[in-house]
Amino acid sequence: MNSSNHGPGQSIRRRTFIRQTAAFAAGSAALTMLPRRGLAASTPTVVNSIRSLSNPYHATWNQGGQAFAKSVGAEYVTLVTEGDSEKGIADIRAMLEKTGGNMVLNVDPNDSPDARPIVESVVKAGAYVVTQWNKPADLHPWDFNPNYVAHISFDGVRYGHDTADALVKAIGGKGGIVALGGILSNTPAIERKAGLQQVLDANPEVKLLDFQVANWKPTEAHDIVSAWLTRFGDQIKGIWAANDDMGSGALEALRAENLAGKIPITGIDGIKIAVEAVKAGEFAATVSWDPYWQGGMGLSIAYAAKTGKFDPTKEPKSHREFYGTGALITKENADEFYKTHMATEPTVDWNDLWGRVTGQIRQA
Amino acid sequence: MESPAGKRPDNASLKRTELNSRSSVERKQLSKRILARVRPFAPLLALIVLSLLIGAVNPRFFEFRNIVRLASSAAIPMVLALGANFVIILGSVDLSVEGVMAIGSVVISLLVQNDRNTNAFGLWGPILAVFAGAGIGLLNGCVHVSFRIPSFMVSLGVWFVALGLATFILGGTTVRVVDPAFRGLALHYFLGFPLAVWLALAALALCWIIERFTTVGRYMYAIGGGEDLAILSGIPVSRVKVIIFTLAGALYAIGGMLAAAQLGQAQALIGNGRLFSAITAVVVGGTALSGGEGGVLNTLIGVLIISTLANGMVLVGISPYVQQAVQGILIIVAVALTLDRTRMKIVK
Numbered sequence: 001m002n003s004s005n006h007g008p009g010q011s012i013r014r015r016t017f018i019r020q021t022a023a024f025a026a027g028s029a030a031l032t033m034l035p036r037r038g039l040a041a042s043t044p045t046v047v048n049s050i051r052s053l054s055n056p057y058h059a060t061w062n063q064g065g066q067a068f069a070k071s072v073g074a075e076y077v078t079l080v081t082e083g084d085s086e087k088g089i090a091d092i093r094a095m096l097e098k099t100g101g102n103m104v105l106n107v108d109p110n111d112s113p114d115a116r117p118i119v120e121s122v123v124k125a126g127a128y129v130v131t132q133w134n135k136p137a138d139l140h141p142w143d144f145n146p147n148y149v150a151h152i153s154f155d156g157v158r159y160g161h162d163t164a165d166a167l168v169k170a171i172g173g174k175g176g177i178v179a180l181g182g183i184l185s186n187t188p189a190i191e192r193k194a195g196l197q198q199v200l201d202a203n204p205e206v207k208l209l210d211f212q213v214a215n216w217k218p219t220e221a222h223d224i225v226s227a228w229l230t231r232f233g234d235q236i237k238g239i240w241a242a243n244d245d246m247g248s249g250a251l252e253a254l255r256a257e258n259l260a261g262k263i264p265i266t267g268i269d270g271i272k273i274a275v276e277a278v279k280a281g282e283f284a285a286t287v288s289w290d291p292y293w294q295g296g297m298g299l300s301i302a303y304a305a306k307t308g309k310f311d312p313t314k315e316p317k318s319h320r321e322f323y324g325t326g327a328l329i330t331k332e333n334a335d336e337f338y339k340t341h342m343a344t345e346p347t348v349d350w351n352d353l354w355g356r357v358t359g360q361i362r363q364a
Numbered sequence: 365m366e367s368p369a370g371k372r373p374d375n376a377s378l379k380r381t382e383l384n385s386r387s388s389v390e391r392k393q394l395s396k397r398i399l400a401r402v403r404p405f406a407p408l409l410a411l412i413v414l415s416l417l418i419g420a421v422n423p424r425f426f427e428f429r430n431i432v433r434l435a436s437s438a439a440i441p442m443v444l445a446l447g448a449n450f451v452i453i454l455g456s457v458d459l460s461v462e463g464v465m466a467i468g469s470v471v472i473s474l475l476v477q478n479d480r481n482t483n484a485f486g487l488w489g490p491i492l493a494v495f496a497g498a499g500i501g502l503l504n505g506c507v508h509v510s511f512r513i514p515s516f517m518v519s520l521g522v523w524f525v526a527l528g529l530a531t532f533i534l535g536g537t538t539v540r541v542v543d544p545a546f547r548g549l550a551l552h553y554f555l556g557f558p559l560a561v562w563l564a565l566a567a568l569a570l571c572w573i574i575e576r577f578t579t580v581g582r583y584m585y586a587i588g589g590g591e592d593l594a595i596l597s598g599i600p601v602s603r604v605k606v607i608i609f610t611l612a613g614a615l616y617a618i619g620g621m622l623a624a625a626q627l628g629q630a631q632a633l634i635g636n637g638r639l640f641s642a643i644t645a646v647v648v649g650g651t652a653l654s655g656g657e658g659g660v661l662n663t664l665i666g667v668l669i670i671s672t673l674a675n676g677m678v679l680v681g682i683s684p685y686v687q688q689a690v691q692g693i694l695i696i697v698a699v700a701l702t703l704d705r706t707r708m709k710i711v712k
Contacts, residue, residue: 053536054527054631055631056537058536059535059536060537062536184685213687215637217637219623219626219634222626223437223671223674223675224678227430227433227675227677227679229433230424230427230430230433231424231678231679231681248629249627252627255551255628256550256551256558271538272538273629
């Protein structure tokens, strides 16, 4: 078996194999490109560019995009960066090339600096774009009229504050809490922690026993919470987490010690598991950004600008760079939220472009 | 192994003419021999010193409750590192850990009671999940051996294929595992420890037996020590490699299952970050990345060092802003202590 590996026959076979595979791949790629050309001329293609389809957040985002595309009868394309900025930008450029600029783009840039080359490419091609979450602070939609329609983000300070407030209420206004943060250099992690700090300052009887970074991951949060139980024992009255994934890891660490539901947890993002935990009384609160809305509304705003429904240059700055509205989900509204957003496909009025604007984004 | 006492007269007779320098040379050799004796235990010593340091600052470290928590946080890294360990002894690298974990967790979560379908296959769930992982490992091994592509590249590709498959199956969402028997792996205790810890120990024992008492185990070291020599000696190199990669795949799938049991959910990204910690644990335990050295018990110590470090950082209260740096320094120190680098000619 081993000696035959060195024979010349083996290497030739392998080369042929590779050649055939390459030919097949090229052929099928060419085939898929053909029929789409014709469609592009009429309705603009609607394109979502997101990090990945492997996480629930962006998967829901993608559903929203599909729903919007269906509502206007446009062709829908999803591009994924897989955490690779170069790939993200290159895919968008290829799409602009393919559609000849007849497209609208809703993008969650992989990293803040990516937004600039993306916007510049879109402007050059004459397409329309809405960015979300990440962009450099000095890149503004009104500097790229009319193609850069809007930037949408969410106020991390405010919702870090709101969930911390719900946690303090759940523990009766006093006692020790511990906090799990996201990747230290991430803007949302920094903002949400600042919101937590505001609540701590306003409630001197609540003591932050420790703050640890679990890098947004449930597994890391799980092990940190276990170690906290050793260090602080029953001093821990509540756990604040900067996102739901870490909160769910914390919850399972508590469950392993029969403490689930006895120590309230809060998270942020509004993923299904967290909403279910709120319903079950194991989470005190979470905040939903409604990624379904983000995935569809970003496209809807760009599409309305592209098709002349409104003129971006005439909109106020608070419509060009705005904070969307997150929904604080607590025991009171969890059942209702679950019914309308999780058990069934949400219904969003895609024509209500500015319904969730809660003010212009703070300038750093 | 010769005893130092038995060797001394021999050295002395050789150097009888250099009476003056004899004692110093002898002392140097003696200390070298002692070091050579102690070195295999360096990771264990590092673990003990680390534990004592943490225990000195926070005595709660040694409480039984914390030992249980430590053990249960080490269970998943242990199972993963066992697989990585065998492949590294072969002199290869397997990067597919996170992809196979994803498949393992997805398969198990869809076969036991969950919130997505009405399946409840009971014991068949874990069996099929392990087979799925072993199948991916088999693919890894076969492609590596028959197309003669470096294991590094093959397993990188297989990682993404497996991750893509898991993403496709779940459509990017999360499945909740509600099967009480399966969740019991993480939530039920036997003799004070969660079942997952016992499962990890069983995997450890099995791997130790394979390493010590089977032909595959012996061949594995021969191949890692020098593949050309192994081929010339008539060792079925390809077959052994395929077997080891298959075994590693099965172990990663078990790791994925344990993660699903621990978190009560499965998603494609469940293994996120596990590859690096598995390989770190193997190397910190004293297994050389060049192959042919180390073993299962080294890896156990390596995993315990990494887990103790993570647990200790929180217990001691080291600021998250400097934790990564502390972790990095300790890993370098542990590895520097572990291997005798004076005999190495080239370091890559």
